[in-house]
Amino acid sequence: MQNLYSNILLAKKNRQKLLAVLIDPEKVSIEQAVVLGEKIKKSPATHIFVGGSTFNGTHLDELISVIKTTTQLPVLIFPGHPSQISNEADGILFLSLLSGRNPEYLIEHHINSVDILAKSNLEIIPTGYLLIDGGKETAVQRVSQTQPIEQNNIELAYKTAKAGEFLGKKLIYLEAGSGANQHVSLEMIRYVAQNIEIPLIVGGGIRFMKTIQEVYNAGADLVVIGTAFENDSNFFSL
Ligand SMILES: CC(C)=CCC/C(C)=C/CC/C(C)=C/CC/C(C)=C/COP(=O)(O)OP(=O)(O)O
Ligand SMILES: O=P(O)(O)OC[C@@H](O)CO
Numbered sequence: 406m407q408n409l410y411s412n413i414l415l416a417k418k419n420r421q422k423l424l425a426v427l428i429d430p431e432k433v434s435i436e437q438a439v440v441l442g443e444k445i446k447k448s449p450a451t452h453i454f455v456g457g458s459t460f461n462g463t464h465l466d467e468l469i470s471v472i473k474t475t476t477q478l479p480v481l482i483f484p485g486h487p488s489q490i491s492n493e494a495d496g497i498l499f500l501s502l503l504s505g506r507n508p509e510y511l512i513e514h515h516i517n518s519v520d521i522l523a524k525s526n527l528e529i530i531p532t533g534y535l536l537i538d539g540g541k542e543t544a545v546q547r548v549s550q551t552q553p554i555e556q557n558n559i560e561l562a563y564k565t566a567k568a569g570e571f572l573g574k575k576l577i578y579l580e581a582g583s584g585a586n587q588h589v590s591l592e593m594i595r596y597v598a599q600n601i602e603i604p605l606i607v608g609g610g611i612r613f614m615k616t617i618q619e620v621y622n623a624g625a626d627l628v629v630i631g632t633a634f635e636n637d638s639n640f641f642s643l
C-alpha cells in the first residue's frame with residue numbers, strides 16, 4: 406500500500422513545499438541515470454517524475470530501477486502515452502488534459518492503460534492537467550493537438566481547475582510546457598491556488614531558484630523542474 410498522495414496532502418497541510426525533478430527518459434542513458442540519481446539525492450528534490458511527450462517506453466523499466474538504486478525518493482510516472490507506464494515506479498500521475506478538447510487525452514489513453522494499470526502496484530493519482538500558454542509552441546501542444554489556455558484568461562484556468570476538482574481529480578497541474586519562455590504567471594497561480602482545495606503542481610519554464618520560491622509563495626504546493634536540471638545537474642547547488 407503506497408501513501409504518495411496522503412504524503413502530498415500532509416505536506417500541504419504542514420505548508421511544506423515539494424519539488425520534483427523531471428527526468429525525460431529520451432534524454433538519459435542507463436549510464437547517465439546513475440550519476441543523475443546521485444545528483445538528485447543531494448538536491449532538495451522530494452519527488453522524481455519520469456516522462457516525455459514523445460518517448461516510446463524503451464529501457465524505461467531499467468532506467469527507473471537504476472535510479473531507484475541511487476535514491477529513495479518516490480518515482481512518479483508523468484506519462485505522455487500509455488507506453489510510458491512502468492511497474493518499477495511507485496505511482497502515476499493519471500493525467501487528463503482538461504485544457505484541451507482532444508478525446509484521446511481526455512479518456513482514450515486512459516482506457517488503453519487499464520490492462521497494465523489494473524495489474525500493477527502503482528498508486529494512481531487522478532490529475533487534472535492544464536496547458537497554459539508559455540509563449541511558444543510546446544511539445545505537449547504539438548503531441549496532443551490542443552490549444553493552451555491564454556495566460557490572461559485566469560477565469561478559464563480557474564474554472565477548468567475547479568471543474569477538475571468537482572470531477573474528483575486529486576491534483577491540479579498548471580503546465581506552461583517544457584522549456585516555456587514564460588512560466589505560468591504568479592497571478593494565475595495565486596488565483597487558482599486560492600480557489601481550489603486540492604494540491605497544486607506548477608511546471609514549465611522555471612529556470613531560477615528565485616522563481617521556484619516565487620511560485621511557492623503564489624500558492625504552488627509542488628514545483629516541477631525539467632530543463633534547468635537537464636542543462637545543469639548542479640542547478641540546485643547554485
Ligand atoms: C493516461 C496516460 C497513460 C496517458 C495520457 C496522459 C495525458 C493525458 C497526457 C497529456 C498530454 C501530454 C503529451 C503530456 C506529456 C507530459 C510530459 C511527460 C511532459 C514532459 O515532456 P516534455 O519535456 O514536454 O517533452 P519533450 O522533452 O519531448 O519536449
Ligand atoms: O522543462 P521545464 O521547463 O522545467 O518544464 C517541466 C515540466 O513542467 C514539463 O512538463
Ligand SMILES: [Mg+2]
Nearest residue numbers: 429457583631
Ligand atoms: Mg523535456
